[in-house]
Amino acid sequence: MTEHKTGYVAILGLPNSGKSTLLNALLGQKLSITTSKPQTTRKRILGILSEESYQIIFLDTPGILSPAYLLQEKMMEDVKSSLDDADVIILIIDVKEDPQAETLFNQEFVKASVFKSKKPKMLVLNKVDLLTQERATELIKIFEAKKIFDEVIPISASLNFNIQRVREEIIRHLAEGPKLFPDDQVTDESERFFVSEIIREKILEIYRDEIPYSCEVLIVEFKERETSKHFISAEVVVERESQKAIIIGKVGSAIKKLGEVSRKSIEEFLQREVFLELRVKVRKKWRSDENLLKSFGYTKKE
Numbered sequence: 001m002t003e004h005k006t007g008y009v010a011i012l013g014l015p016n017s018g019k020s021t022l023l024n025a026l027l028g029q030k031l032s033i034t035t036s037k038p039q040t041t042r043k044r045i046l047g048i049l050s051e052e053s054y055q056i057i058f059l060d061t062p063g064i065l066s067p068a069y070l071l072q073e074k075m076m077e078d079v080k081s082s083l084d085d086a087d088v089i090i091l092i093i094d095v096k097e098d099p100q101a102e103t104l105f106n107q108e109f110v111k112a113s114v115f116k117s118k119k120p121k122m123l124v125l126n127k128v129d130l131l132t133q134e135r136a137t138e139l140i141k142i143f144e145a146k147k148i149f150d151e152v153i154p155i156s157a158s159l160n161f162n163i164q165r166v167r168e169e170i171i172r173h174l175a176e177g178p179k180l181f182p183d184d185q186v187t188d189e190s191e192r193f194f195v196s197e198i199i200r201e202k203i204l205e206i207y208r209d210e211i212p213y214s215c216e217v218l219i220v221e222f223k224e225r226e227t228s229k230h231f232i233s234a235e236v237v238v239e240r241e242s243q244k245a246i247i248i249g250k251v252g253s254a255i256k257k258l259g260e261v262s263r264k265s266i267e268e269f270l271q272r273e274v275f276l277e278l279r280v281k282v283r284k285k286w287r288s289d290e291n292l293l294k295s296f297g298y299t300k301k302e
């Protein structure tokens with residue numbers, strides 16, 4: 001009889017280091033939204049990888065930061081609870097932005113919580129596609145010499161380089177245990193949630209400046225229909241009238257584009273045709289409003 005291994009793995013790092021891209025690469029499917037803008041991921045995303053002999057439950061997290069407003073405080077709470085839940089910790093760095101991890105290792109949370117944790121720790125050097133071979137080797141040596149990590153692994157999450165090695169090292173550190181989720185379950189969130197995330201991803205891609213950070217997306221209707229397209233109605237919540245005008249654009253041109261690219265991506269995710277309706281609502285200072293944040297689902301997990 002071969003043993004079955006199970007465990008939770010938290011993926012932690014600075015905003016934009018490639019945490020969500022790594023999650024998707026490890027799962028072999030796009031679950032978590034990824035963009036070139038920091039703070040894309042606002043809530044912990046759970047992704048389950050099931051094979052005959054193991055089940056890994058990945059926790060993709062918002063980037064580590066010093067919170068400036070209530071939403072960011074809630075985001076950091078998700079980072080902290082993911083660290084608590086983890087059996088194995090992956091710290092990921094962007095080798096171009098923070099090659100020696102000075103910024104990451106100087107974060108209070110990393111110094112006080114991550115480094116003090118006795119859990120197995122892996123350091124993943126992401127985006128090595130942007131470095132020369134010599135520089136990558138040099139960085140690996142520097143980190144290995146620190147003796148903080150059980151493993152130091154150079155990867156390219158977006159090019160799928162060395163992802164299998166990350167899986168293997170995780171499995172090596174996992175303890176024996178039963179499956180906690182059915183084999184065909186990939187996440188704990190609903191299709192509704194991922195549809196709202198896809199629309200948020202498109203907002204991040206299309207709009208500039210403060211707009212992406214001022215938006216939230218709520219699914220107000222999600223009607224599954226056997227004989228025709230699914231009907232999805234979503235609300236784009238912004239903080240000010242001026243932002244609403246930008247989202248809509250000249251004679252509705254911007255929101256029309258948002259609707260089109262979102263619909264295509266949602267159809268790819270759901271593997272069926274949908275009818276997507278978008279509306280824009282102003283909710284003043286929603287990012288600092290405890291009750292609004294709660295109603296948008298920003299509550300502590302577990």
Ligand SMILES: Nc1nc2c(ncn2[C@@H]2O[C@H](COP(=O)(O)OP(=O)(O)O)[C@@H](O)[C@H]2O)c(=O)[nH]1
Nearest residue numbers: 016017018019020021034035036127156157158
């Ligand atoms: N060149 C390069 N870019 C990457 C790699 N992994 C992620 N990225 C890019 O880095 C940006 C941030 O990725 P994302 O996964 O959203 O980062 P997160 O904020 O840590 O979740 C996106 O534009 C990705 O396409 C990589 O291995 N190489």
Ligand SMILES: [Mg+2]
Nearest residue numbers: 019020040041
């Ligand atoms: Mg992310």
